[in-house]
Amino acid sequence: xxxxxxxxxxxxxxxxxxxxxGVPLNLEARAARxxxxxxxxxxxxxxxxxxxxxxxxxxxxxxTAAGLEGTVGGGLLExxxxxxxxxxxxxxxxxxxxxxxxxxGPDSDxxxxxxxxxxxxxxxxxxxxxxxxxxxxxxxxxxxIWLLDVSRADAPVRDLYLDALPEGQPLVAGLHAGAExxxxxxxxxxxxxxxxxxxxxxxxxxxxxxxPVLLLCGGGHVSLETARLAHAAGFVVDxxxxxxxxxxxxxFPMARRCLALPAFADLAAxxxxxxxxxxxxxxxxxxxxxxxxxxxxxxxAFYIGMIGSSSKKASVYRALRAQGxxxxxxxxxxxxxxxxxxxxxxxxxxxxxxxELMAARAGTLGALRAAR
Numbered sequence: 001x002x003x004x005x006x007x008x009x010x011x012x013x014x015x016x017x018x019x020x021x022g023v024p025l026n027l028e029a030r031a032a033r034x035x036x037x038x039x040x041x042x043x044x045x046x047x048x049x050x051x052x053x054x055x056x057x058x059x060x061x062x063x064t065a066a067g068l069e070g071t072v073g074g075g076l077l078e079x080x081x082x083x084x085x086x087x088x089x090x091x092x093x094x095x096x097x098x099x100x101x102x103x104x105g106p107d108s109d110x111x112x113x114x115x116x117x118x119x120x121x122x123x124x125x126x127x128x129x130x131x132x133x134x135x136x137x138x139x140x141x142x143x144x145i146w147l148l149d150v151s152r153a154d155a156p157v158r159d160l161y162l163d164a165l166p167e168g169q170p171l172v173a174g175l176h177a178g179a180e181x182x183x184x185x186x187x188x189x190x191x192x193x194x195x196x197x198x199x200x201x202x203x204x205x206x207x208x209x210x211x212p213v214l215l216l217c218g219g220g221h222v223s224l225e226t227a228r229l230a231h232a233a234g235f236v237v238d239x240x241x242x243x244x245x246x247x248x249x250x251x252f253p254m255a256r257r258c259l260a261l262p263a264f265a266d267l268a269a270x271x272x273x274x275x276x277x278x279x280x281x282x283x284x285x286x287x288x289x290x291x292x293x294x295x296x297x298x299x300x301a302f303y304i305g306m307i308g309s310s311s312k313k314a315s316v317y318r319a320l321r322a323q324g325x326x327x328x329x330x331x332x333x334x335x336x337x338x339x340x341x342x343x344x345x346x347x348x349x350x351x352x353x354x355x356e357l358m359a360a361r362a363g364t365l366g367a368l369r370a371a372r
Contacts, residue, residue: 028131028138030062031043031127032135035123035125035128039064041064041089041122042062042088042089044061044062044068044081044121045060045118045206046118047118047119047193048117057192057194059071059072063082063089065089072118077099081097084118093154094153094154095119095120095153096153117195119156127173129173130160130174133160133162133165133169134160137208138211139210140166141274142166143163144179144208145205145207146160147182147204150204159174160174160176163178185203185205186206193205193207211234211236212276214230215239215240215273217241217281218283219258220284221346222349224251224346226280226349229350229351230350231254237255238259240259240264240267241259242283242284247259247261264288267296268299273296275302276302279296279299279303280305281296281305281307281337286312293333294320297330297333303357305333305334305353306334306336307338310336334365337356338352339352
């Protein structure tokens with residue numbers, strides 16, 4: 001395994017390309033585009049972290065001759081990793097780089113400590129169809145598993161196992177239909193990316209999953225501030241309101257989709273609410289909140305939150321119980337929405353809401369809300 005080079009130069013940082021809505025393309029789409037353009041590409045992946053190193057396994061960035069898209073930790077660590085990756089870029093090879101931050105003094109540029117193992121993976125043009133297939137799966141809301149045999153650091157072997165193939169997707173080199181055979185590898189790591197060692201074989205496993213979608217039900221002041229912050233935090237944002245002027249792309253330029261839906265009728269079907277959705281209910285009235293919540297509870301939404309006071313919560317819940325909604329279903333709802341940080345203004349409430357969404361995604365929300 002290569003060691004970090006000394007005295008690195010600061011890497012050149014470049015912005016990731018965006019789609020027509022200003023949303024950054026996912027890494028799979030960016031890699032496919034670069035490979036199709038004939039560019040040399042190195043994919044940097046943190047495959048293992050020990051101690052308090054700055055980024056966890058699964059962190060990824062792309063390096064081209066133009067510079068680095070993304071980050072694997074910043075500072076001295078990133079500069080050294082990128083310098084090693086530039087060697088791979090020039091020589092057309094892959095390598096493993098051990099970034100050891102232990103024993104650094106307070107005068108160093110890195111104070112996190114710990115260590116990180118990075119794979120600098122030189123991508124071949126022939127892999128473009130594989131990354132296009134991954135991008136197609138993400139856009140179709142499908143799931144799968146990336147599996148890399150990294151037993152040979154200079155020649156990693158990348159495979160993609162999809163639970164289901166996108167419509168019309170042919171099998172290409174490295175693509176497999178069905179992920180059940182390799183799912184135990186990911187399950188053994190509790191779903192987290194990282195290395196799996198079996199004798200002399202060393203493999204890196206990582207889930208391929210669609211990005212989280214925040215569905216903002218209501219287009220008022222709090223929703224607008226929440227949309228801005230959630231978009232910056234990596235959520236795809238959809239907005240729905242019963243008033244066209246509040247579900248306007250000019251009001252929500254960061255949103256993927258704005259939908260004017262009178263009385264929020266048929267919301268779940270029209271918005272395609274599924275397990276990747278985080279539903280934030282912020283409509284202009286209690287009756288609309290009640291209607292939206294009733295529909296959301298019939299879906300597989302990963303998260304459901306509703307803005308409002310304790311009296312509003314009691315009123316809405318009482319009405320839904322009368323309609324036959326169970327207490328177990330209502331227990332899915334975070335109400336009042338947002339972490340308890342004393343938020344007051346729309347901007348502050350947005351911070352509390354997005355922090356709650358991130359905690360839900362990280363699996364730490366239960367403990368945080370229990371502490372309120």
